[in-house]
Amino acid sequence: MEKNKVQKITTNLWFDTQAEEAARFYVSVFDNAKIGRITRYGKEKYEKHERAEGHVMTVEFTLEGNEFVALNGGPQFKFTEAISFIVNCDSQEELDYYWEKLSEGGDEDAQVCGWLKDKFGVSWQIIPADLTRMISDPDPEKSERVMKAMLQMKKKLDIKILKQAFEG
Structure with missing residues (x-):
């Protein structure tokens, strides 16, 4: 993907606390894969999400040309077979x-x-x-x-x- 070009649709995966672990696992499974930008919770984000400052918030990764974002959003939502x-x-x-x-x-x-x-x-x-x-x-x-x-x-x-x- 071109530098500074944003994919039109990106899949976001909501994890409790395992976003980085999951992204690294998926990247290890697929040949054409890489980890991208990692963002971390700061003081303001802690107030809303109760995540410690410096804790991983999102991990961008690519699998076979498809971009994903893994988010450490908390335990509220779980994955289902619907997706x-x-x-x-x-x-x-x-x-x-x-x-x-x-x-x-x-x-x-x-x-x-x-x-x-x-x-x-x-x-x-x-x-x-x-x-x-x-x-x-x-x-x-x-x-x-x-x-x-x-x-x-x-x-x-x-x-x-x-x-x-x-x-x-």
Whole structure:
């Protein structure tokens, strides 16, 4: 991204106190990733948010060209599955890598059909890049076979099985 150019839409992730830890974790998982500016609470911000002066307030970070802000805003809000990040994978090896890294320490009960919840409570969909094409195929038999196969997968997705279902 150009210097001083602001991304039109930036995802903001609200954490209690783990913004920097989460940002550093996500940056370690993705190859094309980096930490940006870190802001800290000052005296004025303490009055409103009850965060000690100098405590991390926000961490800007980039994953695969997408900019994010992680905010230490307090315990009022929690992540839900209503919002998730989709990671499109070109191979089973890539899918396995992201599944392993992002699910580590996460909620095992939330792992189903390619969805997982990481150790910070953020939901991710680790899917084959071709999945959307397969489940939206104009041939309803093909798309239904893929959907049925996917729904039988209790945790991460198996690209080979999904392709076999698509091909019949």
